[in-house]
Amino acid sequence: MRVLAYVYPGWHPTPERDASFYPGFTEWDLVYDSSPRFDGHVQPRLPLWGRYDDRDPVAVGRRVALCRDHGIDGLVYGFFWCRGKRVFQDALDHGYLGSPEGQQFPFALMWANRMPRRVLPVRRTDVPVIEDDRLVPSDVDDFVALVRYLAERYFARANYLRVDGRAYFAIFDSTFFMKELGAEGTRAAIAGARAMLRSMGLPDLYLAAIEPNAALIGSVADLGFDAVTNYVLLPDWKGEFLQDYAARMDLRAAEWPAIAARADLPYHPAVAPGWDASPRGADFGPARPDKYPWWPVVTGEHPDLFRAAVARAVAYARASGRSADEQLVFVASLNEWSEGHYLEPDTRFGLGWIEAVRDGRR
Helix, strand or coil: CEEEEEECCCCCCCHHHHHHCCCCCCCHHHHHHCCCCCCCCCCCCCECCCCCCCCCHHHHHHHHHHHHCCCCCEEEEEEEEECCEEECHHHHHHHHCCCHHHHHCCEEEEECCECCCCCCCECCCCCCCCCHHHECCCCHHHHHHHHHHHHHHHHCCCCECEECCEEEEEECCHHHHHHHHHHHHHHHHHHHHHHHHHHCCCCCEEEEEECCCCCCHHHHHHHCCCEEECCCCCCCCCCCCEEEHHHHHHHHHHHHHHHHHHHCCCEECEECCCCECHHHECCCHHHCCCCCCCCCEEECCCHHHHHHHHHHHHHHHHCCCCCHHHCEEEECCCEEHHHCEECCCECCCECHHHHHHHHHCC
């Protein structure tokens, strides 16, 4: 059984963000500028070790060592790719793989098939939560090219995460991917990627669909996926503004068996220590929009409750009947500070969040 934490690689300036915002912009500016927006609102949420640049191998290596020593078995980096164009690549290539710790610690990739936002904090309430120009188009040839790129640069590494000998890879917006390619295109893309890997003598894929929607989840096995999982499975996105952490985790854990049954594939449980994306949205006061990033906010989170969530996910994975190698638990995330889910030390609980992982997996 392994516990894996997602990594958001957006904590350094990029040319795209310099052009969209101002030179040197990172989301640390949002995190540090955040303030309470209602009675009892826990903002700002600040890192105990201060802001850092995730291209820096020393800063990243310190965090990898923290994970290694607290029950995290590997990290899953978001990989931003749009038809050959990459964004945020330096966090992985220089920060993680440039550190002695990252060269040894297991890692995998999740295709973040959306482009980063070009306005932060979000100020307009009349635009879709996901603007059309952020969606990443693909096709059979593009997907095969993506997997080839990943295989040559990452899958072949000794510390790339394997599941029963296959390279773990996940698609973040699996619904958009399947809708755009259609059933035949999706099947052909996945089969083509596998054939290409065989021809190169590289490990096969262990391909996970993240949160396929109700209309498509019954198709994922037939289309070639190997498992389903989630990124953040915590809030009810259309529910009340304030949602209690313990109640939400109870409800989500009860859904895990049904997700596996609908997909007819292994379900790898996903847990999160909290959710509050307020820093990503402009402050509208009580007139806040009822959608991301303003709504909802999860309240009442605490490392003790998170420890129980981890323990429940670990128990579910161990009872799955799958091989120990295929017993995976995902945590969102190591460092999504601007969305309020992170394991890195904060000024509120110190090392409490990551200690909860260590204690919850025992």
